Amino acid sequence: MFYQLLEQIARGLDERHIPYMVIGGQAVLLYGEPRLTRDIDITLGVGPERLDDVLALAQTSGWRVLIEKPNEFIQRTMVLPLEDPQSSIRIDFIFSFSPYERQALGRVRHIRIGSVAVCFAAPEDVVVHKIIAGRPRDLEDVRSILLKNPKLDLAYVRDWLREFDRSLGEQYLQTFNELANESA
Secondary structure (H helix, E strand, C coil), X not given: CHHHHHHHHHHHHHHCXXXXXXXXXXXXXXXXXXXXXXXXXXXXXXXHHHHHHHHHHHHHHCCEECCXXXXXXXXXXXXXXXXXXXXCEEEEEEECCCHHHHHHHCCCEEEEECCEEEEECCHHHHHHHHHHHCCHHHHHHHHHHXXXXXXXXXXXXXXXXXXXXXXXXXXXXXXXXXXXXXXX
């Protein structure tokens, strides 16, 4: 069912000329260890001004919007949560237009699923997303990606985490370096 939904999402976003990348658990399945995931996280390369196009895609696809006032919710969270009623799979569209996301969108990997090339975040960008999310499951995902992808561009990951540390006052780079040292 995930493959059918990914194919449907990719086709719909491509038709609407909305750049995107699959992140989260679905991307980890591609680059890391298989694990159970019940959702699909999609970063969109557009801001909330394209909400109507995304809502039109949801409507034609038969997905339920999980919030009552999408405009207000997206202004606060930048996320449009949906559900495919046939499978009960949640789909989160994340609106974004930051310099980091623009660069990450330019690095996507096109993976053929059915008749469509689906845009997945590059493994380095999945690592950046997972380090920032920082939950125990996310850090395990980073470990598995590091182990399965020994040729990752670690300098790229470190540069962006250093930038996020500076702008957000966090210690993402330290967390990553600890995981990278464990996996070496």
